[in-house]
Amino acid sequence: MxxxxxxxxxxxxxxxxxxxxxxxxxxxxxxxxxxxxxxxxxxxxxxxxxxxxxxxxxxxxxxxxxxxxxxxxxxxxxxxxxxxxxxxxxxxxxxxxxxxxxxxxxxxxxxxxxxxxxxxxxxxxxxxxxxxxxxxxxxxxxxxxxxxxxxxxxxxxxxxxxxxxxxxxxxxxxxxxxxxxxxxxxxxxxxxxxxxxxxxxxxxxxxxxxxxxxxxxxxxxxxxxxxxxxxxxxxxxxxxxxxxxxxxxxxxxxxxxxxxxxxxxxxxxxxxxxxxxxxxxxxxxxxxxxxxxxxxSNEGRSLFRFLTSRGRNGVRFAPRFWEAESSLGRERELLIVVAKKWHVAKRLASKIQEVTNIQAIEYLFDEASCPMPDLGGIQTQMGKRARHRRALMRMLYEYYDTDRMVICMDPKNMEMFQDFFTDRSITRLLEVESVFTDDYLAGHAIRVGLAGENTPSQSMERLLPTIRADVLGESDRIRDAGFERYYRISELRDAQDNAFALSQFLTIPQDEALQIAQTNHLFDD
The missing domain is CATH 3.90.550 (Spore Coat Polysaccharide Biosynthesis Protein SpsA; Chain A)
Structure with a gap:
């Protein structure tokens, strides 16, 4: 021994x-x-x-x-x-x-x-x-x-x-x-x-x-x-x-x-x-x-990074000149669906494309596996996508030969929202509000490495309020930003209320918006 x-x-x-x-x-x-x-x-x-x-x-x-x-x-x-x-x-x-x-x-x-x-x-x-x-x-x-x-x-x-x-x-x-x-x-x-x-x-x-x-x-x-x-x-x-x-x-x-x-x-x-x-x-x-x-569970380092970075939201270096001066195009529309529950946003984007024929791309700035066309290598790395986001979006508009596009993004991407809203193009943002149970937040903590399958229940109980506050804080920052053309749908609202927000966000008739709002199991986990 x-x-x-x-x-x-x-x-x-x-x-x-x-x-x-x-x-x-x-x-x-x-x-x-x-x-x-x-x-x-x-x-x-x-x-x-x-x-x-x-x-x-x-x-x-x-x-x-x-x-x-x-x-x-x-x-x-x-x-x-x-x-x-x-x-x-x-x-x-x-x-x-x-x-x-x-x-x-x-x-x-x-x-x-x-x-x-x-x-x-x-x-x-x-x-x-x-x-x-x-x-x-x-x-x-x-x-x-x-x-x-x-x-x-x-x-x-x-x-x-x-x-x-x-x-x-x-x-x-x-x-x-x-x-x-x-x-x-x-x-x-x-x-x-x-x-x-x-x-x-x-x-x-x-x-x-x-x-x-x-x-x-x-x-x-x-x-x-x-x-x-x-x-x-x-x-x-x-x-x-x-x-x-x-x-x-x-x-x-x-x-x-x-x-x-x-x-x-x-x-x-x-x-x-x-x-x-x-x-x-x-x-x-x-x-x-x-x-x-x-x-x-071995979540110590990722949990430390998560907790110590809470005070750094909104801090960024000055934008490079090509980021500040490039544009998606004055006549183009960028429709951003923001949701913490990615599966809900993906269902919504799929239904929007089905009903309106507007090209929809899922979490291209958050998920490396998001299906992307070959754009000469700019799409191959997450870091490249984020750094050259306006160039990437212009190439996607050109690839799909369209002036309107829906993309899904995580609410943590405040810097990107601010950047896109300063562009000469027309940018609209739809926040999807969901109910977050303790079980869902615990699963989220495991998925992002803040906890493991074997994390003690006492540790998880102490962690959940911080995660919940962080999720709610991301939503508050979006609302407080005062974005023009900001809309919101919610799991707690009925389909008619959500359809009204969708019709404004997508600039489509009410009946088409209602069809989208009534998507089966839209908010289900």
Whole structure:
């Protein structure tokens, strides 16, 4: 059975470290601790005194003064790994943790997962080809030498870089090494860790290279593991759940995140707030528990994006000149059917085309599978459709040889509605109002990835009011926009009232509009 040696890098909060070590080793696992040499010596002494009688805990023989972005973090990890290899010969896996991490599954679950597949879990993506680095230095991390801490000596750090750049002091990457990048939170098999340590002893040239790279904790293990282990034995994902804000800062978890964390498909989570004492207690008890079945829904990241983006509606960059100046055509009519329930809008659009012979296209800006004619490639990607929406619509008018067209759109597309209403063409908008039951909203949450089939009912109950408010908020924004030629039909109105709105929207006789309004099962789910 798998037995884990946790490699813990930490620098503060000795009581939390002591508690973490006791909780994780109580289930038969091990821990090697590296406590930052910059930290308070009294704190380290307190940790040692509390854990010295625990045979499943050891300490790195040499402590390093650690700094963000420096080689020191890698060296501290290697020192802790070396201590764990010596102290725990029965450890089968080595799992990198920080003092802010906590288990979100039981030891029983973790051991079963590691026993289930003979692989190493480490993010390991091509440094140059992947988009793992979003902003800032990329190639410069490697081809120039970095000896200073960017956060402590910012001016000197960038002065050193500019001097090397100006003098052409680039260096080559070791020719037989493919540099990889990924999260520093990995879980490696014992054999892999031993091979990595052997590599470190044998390849002094590679060690010298990485010692002067920038942020090597994101590249060193990721590169060496890929060099010594076959690709088929590497799972390029981390077992530690972490999220980042739009500003690149780690998301912190609090007491009310317990159910959310347990439903994620990971073994640990980072980072847990120091103030979340209830969460820490519950998660600590969880690791030693037996017979727990976890309902994995894995909606954490999509749910976070959904909830944090609510305040950003209506924010956009300035339109490109071709977007602002191009037009669908002064004599053309664009008839937009807006509905959150896509199946209702599709039924309505189909009936409109049947009764009026007006060309109707479904959710072309929301659904990649929407049937589209070949327009030279502009229709192939959702991003292209949105960016070149006016050009796309002009091509559709020309393709179908018509001046009137019905399209379906999701109510979230406020930016597009505003754009189309500023065009010289005649734009009309029909909002389709439906009743949203809790069951429908729960299904909607699953379809868009905000929840999973196994999301706990308590979590779903907390989520539903937010989704309902979001749906209603989208409708309110459309009404508040004050669009000229705005119309609305509703599931709560009778066919005659809806027919009146349809006749104005489509500029058709009342009897034809009534025929459309009386479409069988129009609002059915």
């Amino acid at each position: 798998a037995q884990i040696a946790f490699i813990l890098l930490c620098h503060k909060d000795p009581e939390a470290i002591i508690s973490q070590a006791r909780q994780l080793t109580a289930a038969g696992d091990y821990m090697a601790i590296h406590f930052d040499a910059r930290a308070n010596p009294a704190d380290f002494q307190r940790i040692q005194d509390a854990l010295n009688d625990n045979p499943n805990v050891t300490f790195a023989k040499k402590r390093i003064k650690c700094g963000w972005g420096e080689w020191s973090l890698v060296q501290a990890s290697l020192n802790a790994v070396e201590a764990a290899l010596d102290a725990f010969p029965r450890a089968t896996h080595f799992y990198m943790l920080s003092g802010d991490c906590m288990a979100i599954k039981s030891a029983e679950y973790a051991h079963a997962l590691l026993d289930g597949e003979d692989v190493d879990y480490i993010e390991s993506f091509d440094f140059f080809e992947s988009d793992w680095i979003k902003t800032g230095f990329k190639e410069e991390r490697l081809i120039y030498r970095h000896y200073l801490n960017e956060r402590k000596h910012k001016k000197l750090f960038y002065a050193s870089f500019r001097l090397q750049e100006r003098l052409g002091l680039k260096r080559d990457i070791p020719s037989d090494i493919q540099v990889m990048i990924g999260s520093q939170w990995w879980c490696l098999r014992r054999r892999t860790v031993e091979w990595v340590m052997d590599f470190c002893r044998e390849r002094k040239d590679v060690m010298r290279f990485f010692r002067s790279t920038w942020i090597p904790d994101e590249t060193f293990f990721q590169t060496i593991v890929r060099h010594v282990v076959p690709d088929t034995e590497i799972c390029t994902s981390t077992l530690t759940f972490l999220m980042f804000t739009d500003y690149g800062m780690p998301v912190t978890f609090y007491n009310d995140h317990y159910d959310l964390l347990l439903s994620q498909d990971f073994l640990f989570a980072r980072k847990i707030s120091p103030e979340a004492t209830e969460l820490k207690q519950r998660l600590g008890e969880l690791y030693a528990a037996k017979g727990i079945e976890f309902q994995i």
